[in-house]
Amino acid sequence: MILIYLKVFLVGGLLCLIGEALILKTKLTPARILVVYITAGVILSAMGLYGPLVRFAAAGATVPLTGFGHALAQGVMSAVQETGLLGAFTGGITAASGGIAAAIFFGFLTAILFRPKPKDY
Numbered sequence: 001m002i003l004i005y006l007k008v009f010l011v012g013g014l015l016c017l018i019g020e021a022l023i024l025k026t027k028l029t030p031a032r033i034l035v036v037y038i039t040a041g042v043i044l045s046a047m048g049l050y051g052p053l054v055r056f057a058a059a060g061a062t063v064p065l066t067g068f069g070h071a072l073a074q075g076v077m078s079a080v081q082e083t084g085l086l087g088a089f090t091g092g093i094t095a096a097s098g099g100i101a102a103a104i105f106f107g108f109l110t111a112i113l114f115r116p117k118p119k120d121y
Helices: 002-025 030-046 050-057 065-113
Strands: none
Touching: 002 030, 002 050, 030 050, 030 065, 050 065
16 A cells, blocks of 8 residues: 555656746746646557556546546547547547536635635735
């Protein structure tokens, strides 16, 4: 069990470390880095490289944004096999809909429970 936690921590931490290095060492905005991470997850998944990482590190590879890209790519590939070309447009949304719905729900719940305060600049 400890070995599983170690693998999850190391892979997830490495992905976060790369993101932090991109923020500190480049002029990329955080929004562009998020897009790079999602796109990298899609590309690595399409090449068959991200699946083995997910099997090795589980949540360490699926929770970061690269995992979201992987889920989108897997959904599209699965839907294309089932329904043809239409699956290229519907598969990613279907595969990621649970995570998107959870993000919306918990964001709404947080907005209801806590009072936002203005930042002092």
